[in-house]
Amino acid sequence: MPLPHFLLLILFVIVLAGLxxxxxxxxxxPMAMLGLMVLVAAGVARMMARVE
Structure with a gap:
C-alpha cells in the first residue's frame, strides 16, 4: 500500500472516530454506554473471526 493511501486511511479512521x-x-x-457498545462489538467480531 502506498504511503499516501495509508495516511489517508489513518486520517479517515480518526475523523470517523471523532464524528x-x-x-x-x-x-x-453516556460515554460509558458507547464504550460498552464498542467492547461488545469487538468481542462479537473476535468470536466471528475465530478459527479453530
Whole structure:
C-alpha cells in the first residue's frame, strides 16, 4: 500500500472516530454506554473471526 493511501486511511479512521464520539455526546448518550457498545462489538467480531 502506498504511503499516501495509508495516511489517508489513518486520517479517515480518526475523523470517523471523532464524528462518532461527537454524535454520541450530542445525542445525550453516556460515554460509558458507547464504550460498552464498542467492547461488545469487538468481542462479537473476535468470536466471528475465530478459527479453530
Amino acid at each position: 462518532t464520539i461527537w454524535a454520541f455526546a450530542a445525542s445525550g448518550v
